[in-house]
Amino acid sequence: MGGSELSPTWIEDRRQQSRTGTDNDHDDRQGRLLMGALPFESVEELQAVLGRYAYLADRGLATAVWLSLALNKPLLLEGEAGVGKTEVAKVLSELLDRRLVRLQCYEGIDASQALYEWDYSRQLIAVRAAQLGEHEADLFGPDFLVERPLLAAIRAGSQAVLLIDELDRADDEFEAFLLEVLSEFAVTIPEIGRVAAERPPAVIITSNRTRELHDALKRRCLYHWIDHPSVEREVDIVRVRAPEVPEVLARQVARAVARLRAMDVAKRPGVAETIDWSQALAFLGAERLEPDTASATLGALVKDHEDLELVRAKLDEVLEPE
Numbered sequence: 001m002g003g004s005e006l007s008p009t010w011i012e013d014r015r016q017q018s019r020t021g022t023d024n025d026h027d028d029r030q031g032r033l034l035m036g037a038l039p040f041e042s043v044e045e046l047q048a049v050l051g052r053y054a055y056l057a058d059r060g061l062a063t064a065v066w067l068s069l070a071l072n073k074p075l076l077l078e079g080e081a082g083v084g085k086t087e088v089a090k091v092l093s094e095l096l097d098r099r100l101v102r103l104q105c106y107e108g109i110d111a112s113q114a115l116y117e118w119d120y121s122r123q124l125i126a127v128r129a130a131q132l133g134e135h136e137a138d139l140f141g142p143d144f145l146v147e148r149p150l151l152a153a154i155r156a157g158s159q160a161v162l163l164i165d166e167l168d169r170a171d172d173e174f175e176a177f178l179l180e181v182l183s184e185f186a187v188t189i190p191e192i193g194r195v196a197a198e199r200p201p202a203v204i205i206t207s208n209r210t211r212e213l214h215d216a217l218k219r220r221c222l223y224h225w226i227d228h229p230s231v232e233r234e235v236d237i238v239r240v241r242a243p244e245v246p247e248v249l250a251r252q253v254a255r256a257v258a259r260l261r262a263m264d265v266a267k268r269p270g271v272a273e274t275i276d277w278s279q280a281l282a283f284l285g286a287e288r289l290e291p292d293t294a295s296a297t298l299g300a301l302v303k304d305h306e307d308l309e310l311v312r313a314k315l316d317e318v319l320e321p322e
Ligand SMILES: Nc1ncnc2c1ncn2[C@@H]1O[C@H](COP(=O)(O)OP(=O)(O)OP(=O)(O)O)[C@@H](O)[C@H]1O
Pocket: 054, 055, 056, 057, 079, 080, 081, 082, 083, 084, 085, 086, 087, 088, 206, 208, 237, 241, 270, 271, 272, 275
C-alpha cells in the first residue's frame, strides 16, 4: 500500500464512500473515523514520532498502528517474546498523552476481575454501621463499585489506550466475553445502569501464541505479526535505549544475537535481552565483543540452562562465524 493512499484525503474518500444508510449510521461512522483527532497526518509521521519516543517501528508496524487509530479498530499484535508488543501500547499512550489502562491476562481470569467488582469488605462495614443506627448507604451504588481495567477504559473512552496483554493466557470463555465488550464498548451494571464509551479507546491486544485466538475476535481487529528486528534496526534500538553502549559493541552484539537466534535454541532472546546484554558488557567497560566477557555475561542474554550450554559450546560461532 503506497503512502499516498493513507493520506487524509484517502480517509476522507473512505468516509464519503461510507455515507450510506441512516443518519445514525452516518454519524456513527463519522465518529469512528477520527483522522482529525490524530496528531499526525501520515504513517511516516507516526513512524518518526514513535522514534522520538524511543520506539523504532518498521513501516509495516507503523502502518498497522496508524490504521488502527484512524479506523478505530483494535490492533492485535502477535510475535515471539520480547519483540516489543507490549511496548507499543506504552509508547502510544505517552505520545498521544492518553492514560494507559492495562489488562494483564492470566489463566482463570474472569469477567469480574476484568470489568468491575463490589467492595465486599466496605459493604460489610456499611451494613454494620447501618445496624448501629448510623446513616444507611446504598450498598450497590457507585461508592462501593471497584473499577477494573475494562470499566476504567470504557469510562475513559478516547482518553485511554487499552492494553489487553497476553490474551492467549486467558481461556476461551474470557475471550468470548471480551469480544462482546470490544464490539459495544458498553456495559450494563444491573444495580447502576449502562455505562458506555462515547468514543472507544485505542486498543492494543497482544498474544504470544501459546494458543490460537478465535477467528471471531480476530475479525474485530487489525492484525500485525512483529518479527525480530533486522540487525540494523536492532543496533539502532540498542543505541536509542542504551546510549552508553559504544556503536561497535552494539553492532557486534546485534550480529551475535542474530546468529544465536538462528541456532537450535529453546528460547530465542528478545530485544530486551539484546539491550540487557549490551548494557552488561558496556558496564564492564567492554568496547568490543570478546569471548571472555561475552561468556561471563551470557546470563543477561540466555535464560535457559540447556541453551546456555549450547551457546557456550558454540561461542566462537556466535561471536564470529567461520
Ligand atoms: N522496536 C523497538 N524499539 C525500541 N525498543 C524496543 C523495540 N522492540 C523492543 N524494544 C525493547 O524491548 C523491550 C521488551 O519489549 P516488550 O516487553 O514490549 O516485548 P513483548 O513482545 O511484549 O515481550 P513478551 O512477549 O515477553 O511480553 C522493551 O521494553 C523495549 O525496551
